[in-house]
Amino acid sequence: MHEELLSLLPRSEFTRRGFVVTSLATGFALAVQPVTAETVTTDTDGLEAGEVKITTADGEMPAYRAMPAKGDKFPVVLVVQEIFGVHEHIKDICRRFAKLGYLAVAPELYARQGDVSKLTEFPEILKIVATVPDSQVMSDLDATVAWAKKSGKGDTSKLAVTGFCWGGRIVWLYAAHSKDVKAGVAWYGRLTSAVDDLHPKHPLDLVTSLKAPVLGLYGAEDMGIPNDTVEMMQAALKETKQPSEIVLYPKTPHGFHADYRPSYRKTEADDGWNRLQAWFKQHGVSP
Template sequence: MPKLTRRKFIAISSLTAGFAIAVQPISAKTITTDLKGIIAGEVKIPVKDGIIPAYRARPTFGKDFPVILVVQEIFGVHAYIQDVCRRLAKLGYLAIAPEMFYRQGDVSKLTDIAEIRKVVSKVPDAQVMSDLDATVAWAMKSAKGDPNKLGITGFCWGGRITWLYAAHNPKVKAGVAWYGRLVGESTALTPKHPVDISKSLQVPILGLYGGKDTGIPLDTVEQMRDRLKGCSTKSEIVIYPDAPHAFHADYRPSYRQTEAEDGWKRLQAWFQENGVA
């Protein structure tokens, strides 16, 4: 029987220009960052088996920009994640958010959270690690990125990935994980979780969590914090006692301005202190 090979794919559809349908209506507190002084828009990233779309933002002028990978929530690379990239570009970074679910489906067009979760559950961690590796390679080769200044940040689903990718790629200088899940069942697609790699973590990670997050129990956050004490590299977890899940997501009712702004200041300081600036 002839060996079957996976057909290569090409990213022909564009990233959504607005917000994921499932998160309507949009909050009046939504932050919109303009394009003054930066270049921003969709790009195509060559990956192992084809091409995936990504959103890229960087300063208009210059080169050798420090690179920040921005990893999406379960809603895809929609307007909020794109704006986060523009905010980072205003700070002097080359920020890139690759569409991590591209092969499995366009979650931005789905209205049912349950259907979105079905798509996300089919995404292998190995695929994500490989696609992020490819994004880093593209940033250095095609987008004027500095290979010696690489950071990562992610939200919710992307918060978990932030921990895992920092353990996967030793070139990462620092990471900031926003309310990412820390524990879980070991499966073929998700063999390890942040608590499993905590002891061997060589990259300083700042974890930002909400004390009233109903999806991420505080005991799991404390478990992670305790495990990090044995690391050779200093990581830190900050818990905002009154914040719910997704407190940085300014387009949602969960947004908490005080905690979000404090977390953003901590992110900037963390990257500067750890060589990603």
């Protein structure tokens, strides 16, 4: 959505000062209120779902997890938040995965920098998001995988990652970072932009470093992710013979999977969700 504006903000210095966010937001982020009539709500029947704490190198990070109430050794899906943090929509996506038989977990990856769910102005949200280092995010996702393994419920030999908007870019980065992830699905994540000390590389810079296949789902009318950058990524993947793929939906905006926002496009969202499940199955991370 407004993630493309991050590159326009001044470089931010990062100092660890502990966790600002110690529990997750309730409901939807204030910046996206009111939610639309098409908002999907997934119940918790047959699920174990709720907030958990994940131990990181410097403290405890809040996260939302959902999984079937019975059984264990579930395939694990890391769900990476939109620019709005882990609010109700991201929690609902975790429950959707749990209904399919996964252990899905969404860590609050801005927990040290601030609670964007309480902000209504996008420039204020962007100021916080711009201070989140990629290295911190990679470390926190590693800690989330370790948490899932230690829980005894997750089978981290079947590890997948998916993310939306800000999180879509992170999917590509994590697929280049982690030797354990088996498949990724990136929903409309930025592919290239200006670099700085906290964000030294973007997906286009990491094509040859991908350790897992990524399916990219993008909209041709995304005002923040120009089609030429998508085409550049497609060409780079083809040239390096990477098994990753990108689908570019015609006449489709950014945020087309976000059913709680006006950008939602049901046909493309449903198609993308079906493609995600098939991609995970193809690469051995389905229940």
